[in-house]
Amino acid sequence: MTTKTSSKATFTAPTLEFMRELVENNNREWFHANRPRYDAAKAELIGVVERVLTGLSPFEPLANTAVKDCIFRINRDIRFSKDKAPYKSNLAFAIGPGGRQSGRIDYYVHIQPGNQSFLGAGMWQPTPANLAKFRQEIDYNVQELKDIIEAPEFKAYFPEASGEVMKTSPKGYSADHPEIDLLRRKELFFLHRYTDKEVLKPGFADEVVRGCRIIKPYCDLLNYLFFDEKEESVTL
Template sequence: MPAYFSDQSLRFLHNLSRHNERDWFHAHRADYETHVREPFQRLLADLQPDLAAVSLQFRADPRPVGGSLFRIHRDTRYAHDKSPYKRWQGAKLFHARHREVPTPSWYIHLQPGENFLAAGIWHPETPVLRRIRQFLVDNPQGWRRAAHDPALQRRWRLSEDEMLVRVPRGYPEDFEFRDDLRRRNFVIVRALDDATMTGPRLRQTIARELAATAPFMDYLCAALDLEF
């Protein structure tokens, strides 16, 4: 089976990080389309049956606009860094209701030496965060199976970005998973090396990981009263 991405895909993103300028990007836009965006769109299209086998509520949408693929352009309006382009390409496998309410998602990240898969909900607003924390307190055994299964933890790790210093007020200090109550993001991450991202079995790898992380995503959906 042919690979989706290649060394040229990674080389383009590496060069973009060194020449993050509009003139350079426009001069090399054909390389971006051929080696990054179009392969990503093919991957998303091919993942549709794999994702449907895990959940009928999530979408892998290959459309160039309004689909799963994030724009390569950065929003620099409020950023100190005015570089016009991201140094990576990412795509989100989103819930059917993602435009209506906060939802978890799967994420695929292509970046030389920093590729990864992620699953969960990133930066939820405070009311959503409270719902997840309370659901965790009320359903600790389900959380154990969803997030702390040894087979899952061999390949995935819970993100520790932006952890609170202590358990939030109102939650039990002696709770079995008190460290998880300190989370600002309920996300699990798995790194992928460049050889996997450019290899012929990338789709199979992602499909396997979608299935492996389904209990985690199902748990978050249940916490937010979403169908999985």
Template structure:
């Protein structure tokens, strides 16, 4: 579970997103970061039992920095107002499908995953896998438990059919995707309860067939 003080820190940071405030509250940040990392470790431990590909993953290879890269952004606030962690073979920088937990106050937290904006060669392999094995892909995303948790597969999409695919291809809606993602929202109240780790792991288990399908394409 996440301590209420961690959500409070992130909420206050949103209202004071500047270096002076952050420096004056560095101890609060460290406490919040440690609390989030404790939850991440519990998720790594549990997920390793569900998906052997996650075994050996370290916290440092999973948790994203709170410091933003503002070089190419119109928003020059220096800090993210959420904590995030990715759980995937090879760590957060690997070009593989995986799982993700996003902690953000205001009922904006979620668990989900898939693959976000893979480079062109990897995306080409994923599209080919969906095209060749669309019946299997459909079975995964139409499973009742999958729909109950995620409702749909989403991601930025091309306006037209990708090169090499006909507009009337049965899988065209998914072949247009530039990311293949699912997510389940988590309210603040649940995030601060002991049950949250169990619920996140259950969410990851439901999406595991999708993750494995995508990673098979990348092997």
């Protein structure tokens, strides 16, 4: 893992205040006039990501994962958007092998004032092939998934499941299937929300690591279904 631990792995109130003001002044002139404030906020973000990477290293294979590859740019892609505001209203990073573009199920952290920060992970906008694999797993071996997402520690930390759900039954599955609620899901992404007060605590990065450890078995199951199962069968 190509990183070193920062001496200041925490967010401070001025960072959240900058983000609040950015929402009200989302234009290039204001942003450039307040560039030092953004630089200070980004420095704190880098410190938090470094700490999270260090905390994950004992149980997550993240060799050669650089901090800069985990952080999302604050600039919005406005080429095809009606909203021409140039900047995002949040700071964010995603951690997977190699960073935010690992292509695998990873850990996503979203920092936004107004108690809108969260840690999230899971199945989000899957390909049709991966969604079919997920449904097949539910049909053939749902207990492994249930043992993970219905475990008391998991449910306590990730009480909120988000994502699109079909109103009808997916093709090939009857409406009276015992697991029809899971089968109707086109996405299954779990969230743990943080208050602004929690984000500003000195141990916030360690709390994120704790959440990642809890949701890791679910991420591992999805990564196995979507990416590793074929590789393993070929190896065998």
